[in-house]
Amino acid sequence: MLPVKQAEAIVLDLVQPLDAQRDRESLDLFSASGRILAAPMAGDLDFPHWDNSAMDGYALRYEDVAHSSASPTVELKVVEEIPAGKPPQVEIQGGQAARIFTGGMMPRGADTVIMQENTRRRGDRVEILAPPSEPGEFVRRKGAFYQAQTELLPAGSLLGPPDIAVLATAQCTQISAYRRPRVAILSTGNELVPPGQPLQPGQLVDSNQYALAAAVEALGGVPIAMGIIPDRPDALENAIASAMTKADLVLSTGGVSVGDYDYVEEILEKLGGKIHIKQVAIKPGKPLTVARFHRDPLSVVYFGLPGNPVSALVTFWRFVQPAMKKLAGKASGWEPIFLEARSRQDLRAGGQRETYLWGQLQQGSSGYEFTLAGGSHSSGNLINLSQTTGLAVVPVGQQFIATGETLQVLPIGSPIVA
Known part of the structure; x- marks a missing residue:
């Protein structure tokens, strides 16, 4: 089994950004x-497009008021009013000012604005009660930004x-x-039926196709639903071959373990794909297959995700999400960003694999906090995955994290709530 970080590096090396000219x-x-x-x-x-005022006040010449004080005050004649959007009509001369409002265009001759709180208006005259600290005060210069x-x-x-x-x-x-990355999604398994269809004994509802389509859309991609593919090698081969003609990435769920009906790896090799990952030391999500197909003009990367609903989403968030960010043309920052948080419960893991436990990541009074979702943390229990905003990481070799200890958490989906 590959370590998680090594698997991430392989994935990001396999995925190349869309072409800036063609795509x-x-x-x-x-x-x-x-x-x-x-x-x-x-x-x-x-x-700014032109010199303008950053304050409501008066536009004037700095030299006229540089030495003004509350007693005696400097008094200027107001010769114009300049609201935002109206070009000034008068050039300011010595002893003059223009009433100006925030965003108003500076009149010719004026180089400084006095905020109105430091003035007193008397008819067509204005008293300057305090001098500006420097020339150009409260003036936004053209091209300054x-x-x-x-x-x-x-x-x-x-x-x-x-x-x-x-x-x-x-x-x-x-x-x-x-353009938006195109991601084909297919589910494999004779036991699967789409939502809305009555269940027969032994059948399961295919939630993976819907969950992964939503995850792809949330990242700005275009999901291409390929439906449920029965456990027949010919059907699976046709579906994967078709998906590769439609998409930049292909996601399948199920069929990548070691069961009698798990044909994915065999078919990938038959279609000319090179398998780079078969298993990852992650829980949940160990049976992860990643392959690349060279197609003109761009190679297609295939992710065979586990069939269990939680495993499918965890492996998507951990490996497919950064791959989509790179594929989409993002300049940098593809790698997952982990936040440090305090655990609000005791966390337990087997220790043999890097374990991801789902729950809520919240902003507490002294930093981030992680609250473990209630109920069983089984890869088949999709119910308590609802409202997940973070995946807490228990490193390989560690079996216990006590309440109050810090740990790394991968933010997921919706924004962190207060």
């Missing part, structure tokens, strides 16, 4: 959230709300993004 598409800005840039972005405008035609966002950037705001400000209304 890109043009999107409007409203459709760009959650997408990854396939090309760097630059804007045609400086930001960004100069036109310089790189705004690099290729490989995952676009979130702040990035969308930046692109909108720079009037970048069309972006070039990597």
